[in-house]
Amino acid sequence: MQQLFLTDSHCHIHDPEFFPDGAEDIYLRSLDEGVYRMICVGTDVRSSQLAVEFAEAHDNVWAIVGxxxxxxxxxxxxxxxxxxLLSSPKVVGIGEVGLDYHYNHSSKRDQAIILHAQLTLAVEASLPVCFHIRSGFDDFWPIFNQYKLxxxxxxxxxxxxxNMEQGLSDGLMVGINGIVTFANDIASIVQHAPLNRILLETDAPYLTPSPNRGKINESRYIRQIAEFVAQQRDxxxxxxxxxxxxxxxxxxxxKK
Ligand SMILES: [Zn+2]
Known part of the structure; x- marks a missing residue:
């Protein structure tokens, strides 16, 4: 297999909720297959703390907290x-933060309040932001535009x-994961996103790319997503x- 250098720019392999036996094997297997950077993303205070701990214990792991x-x-x-947590040299961003109106596990008002606070934190700390926006872009843009990130x-x-065009014109990157390999209606994003704005991510343990559907996702499958992009873009x-x-x-x- 051709040796490649890839980064899994968004995963949750540090989270014991998904990997109760730890992620040591996943980490080592991913390194073996050329994934030389993995960025672990927090979803609450505890998982953010664990992401930082995991990053500090592993040379090739970084953390995003949010x-x-x-x-x-x-x-x-x-x-x-x-x-x-922001004082750790391993923290490279704030996330995942945003609005999710698909599930609405928290009220729209609470989502807006906590998003504002975290964007303020990102500006203060001069850190980039990893956004999770689902069915909420209409409310997201007016909030986003208030901050100079x-x-x-x-x-x-x-x-x-x-909405992708809007994000691109605001300087944002587009995160591409395994969904594009199995959801035909979304594959067109890969055609339209400018190459110089695409970030590859697994979102492990979720969204395992084809042809490994049915298995639990891990960072080494970033290669399948890269292969899909290569194919689509020729x-x-x-x-x-x-x-x-x-x-x-x-x-x-x-450098900041
Ligand atoms: Zn995620």
Whole structure:
């Protein structure tokens, strides 16, 4: 197999809720297959703390900390509890934050309040933001436009091309994961997203790409997503690796 360098820019392999036996094997297998960076994303205070701990214990892992819109009802103290984590050199962003009106696990009002607080934190800390927006773009843009962020990504983007265009014009990246490999209506995103704005992510343990559907997702399957992009765009896998790594460097690993 051709050796490639890829980053899994969004996963939850650090979370014992999904990986009760730990993620050591997943980490080592991913390294073996050329995934030399994995970015673990928090969804609440506890999982953010665990993401930072996992990153600090593993050379090739970094962390993003934040409160998911599902958990927005926890209140603003939770955002304050994220603050001490930002001093870790392994923290590269705030996320995943946003609006989820598909499930509405928290009220729209609570989601907006906690999103505002976390965007304020991102501006203060000069960190990029990983956004989770589902069925909430109409309310999202007016909030987003109030902040001068250092950049961000629309993680697991599955919305309309017009919302993608809006994000691109605001300087955001587009997060592409395994969904594109099995949901035909979403595959067109891969055709339309400019290569210099695509970030590859697994969102493990969710959204396992074809042909591994049915298995639990892990970071090494990022290769299948890269292969799908290469096929759709009619470019080499090496080219996909080159551009997406550059995009990831620019968003998460450039000097503040
Ligand atoms: Zn996620």
């Amino acid at each position: 409160i998911h819109p599902h958990d927005a009802s926890v209140g603003l103290e939770a955002v304050e509890q994220l603050r001490p 250092r950049g961000g990504v629309l993680h697991s983007f599955t919305d309309s091309l017009s 470019i080499s896998l090496k080219e996909v690796s080159k551009v997406t790594e550059a995009n990831c460097d620019q968003l998460y690993f450039s």
